[in-house]
Amino acid sequence: MKFSQVFVEKKIEKNPLTHKVLKKLQNPNYTVIDSYEDVFQKKKKPYLHKRTSLQLFLAEKKGELIKKAPPAYGMSDQENHYYFIHSYNCIFECEYCYLQGHFNSPDIVLFLNHQEIITAISKKLANTPEKTWFHAGEFSDSLALNHLTQEWSLYFDCFSKYPHGILELRTKSANIAHLLKLKPLKNAMVTFSLSPEKQVQSYDHQTSPLKARIIAMEKLQNHGHPLGVHFDPLIITENFEQEISALFKMMEKHLSLTSISYYSLGVVRFTPEVFRSFQKNYPDSSILSSPLQKSFDGKIRYPYLLRKFLLEKIEEKLCKNYDVDKSKIYWCME
């Protein structure tokens, strides 16, 4: 990964993790700035400039370090769901990604004050006796740049002390070398977003190919890491059922599907702002030729019947053909 420019916040310039990242980047030229906010999002930078001139900021996360997740985010609304932010933006380029309308810049910010984030998580877990989830990857891919940062060992140490806390690392990357060195925890889950192969090739630019993701899952499963699967976003195609069947077959060949901790299903959706950016960035995307319409909550998504059809088809196949327990399946943001 080559960044066009690297910025380092003054206060973390001497941080050992900063040195580690800079060393791995083999990029000794960097600019020291007071705060990443002096540059990042200061000007509106076109999203697709990420293809040619992506900048990297090494910074410290300020403000709220853990945030309450929105309703219908996780497996059960009865459980507590939080997400924490260890970075902004993603090196991948998925056509439907909401990041294209979320930030005013596609540049990557890596927050390196993990100890502070972990302290906030520990504090929350110490004061909450109920099962509580902490999701990573809300604004970035959890593993895509893990070879640079290798932060998950610190989080695993924290979660080993709180069995009622569950860590979710969400990814489309096969960058698992660091995870394979860690002792698996029952409450630290690696979850992969999967789609039919054709869809991955058409829309998930720069991500790990489907087969690489599944093989990475196989290695993690063999190593003892609990896994989760996100079939999200589901996109209607002419051969939807055949494509999904092929995906399930590929998964079955490498994985024990009944051992997957949970399956989350979600249908493609956009907020109006993200949809505008998506139309501008990918005017030829075939997603635009599917029957998207404004929905009850203002989001752009398929009509209810079509969403129901897609979600039920997957659920039915998983339960009937692969003996997956229905209680492990949930519909995301529905």
Next chain:
Amino acid sequence: MDLLVFAHRLEAQCFFDKHHLTREECHFTELYKSPHFYLLICGEGLQKASESMIATLSTQTEISRVINYGVAGFLKPEMFNVPPSFLEVRCHYSENHFHSYQNAEANSEFDCISAHERVLKKEYAKRLSLFAPLADRESWAIARASSLFKKDFRSFKYLSDFADESTDCEDIKSQSSVFSQIFYKEYQKIKPKTTDSQEVETSEIFPSRYFSHGLIQQSQKVLLVLKNKKLNASEIISEILERVLASKKFYGRGVGREVLKELKRAAFPQSMHIEDHIKEFLKEKNLHTILRYLSNHPQHAFKIETPFNTTEELQDILKKLSVFSCEEIDALIEKGLSQ
């Protein structure tokens, strides 16, 4: 027609030499016109450029594309090694503004930031270089005005020098006639656009006697879907229009409404198929005058639409409604989706 914009007259000298340019009456601007293009001397700095651009674009409606030629300084020493001294800018930033504007066709990777003053100090150059490798004084304002008036915009810069204490503005000025020749030569490579093909297309495809503004907007959305399906949208629409007119069942805007319906059928066959099944079902059950299927509702839903003013009439409606079954509707939908 193109509008060529220069900050200084000397930078445009070659255009004056080779074309018969006459001064146009346009408020306070220094605007010239030839049979082939307009030429504007916008002056140095963001404010002057904004004012002359807005005055020009708000009065000269035949302008379809704006092209800016000028000089820029580079802000990073490593740019010394960049081979092209003349390049197209990809994106324009401003020192004090948030929004950025992209060139219509740039393949370049060079962005430019418009500074509020001449960049004559290393520290100032360093601060600006956080956002772009090049700096000029006006292109952001020209890009912004073009964007506000929805004109295509391109901007080309001759890299004059490294912007810091060593910059000699008089030196740059003395080279203006050389820059001007380069700009002229480069302009010959760009063919001007003469018509707004989009507008011609719209008025030809959607005759105003059949299509209201709203109908055109709705139809265009559906057309986009058809185009994305790689279908020949204009062929489909003229075929449908011909068929609807031949049926002689529709007149005036009714024709447009029917065409839109048929277009939707071509774009979303599955949804329309389901809708047809449901309408047929309502007719069979004699409920079509009482119930309306809401196809745009986020969940499938029906609306009871019938007047009554006596208890007997209400009971009659309820009796009719008693034959309605949600399960039958679900089955119809299931059937429609699997077809």
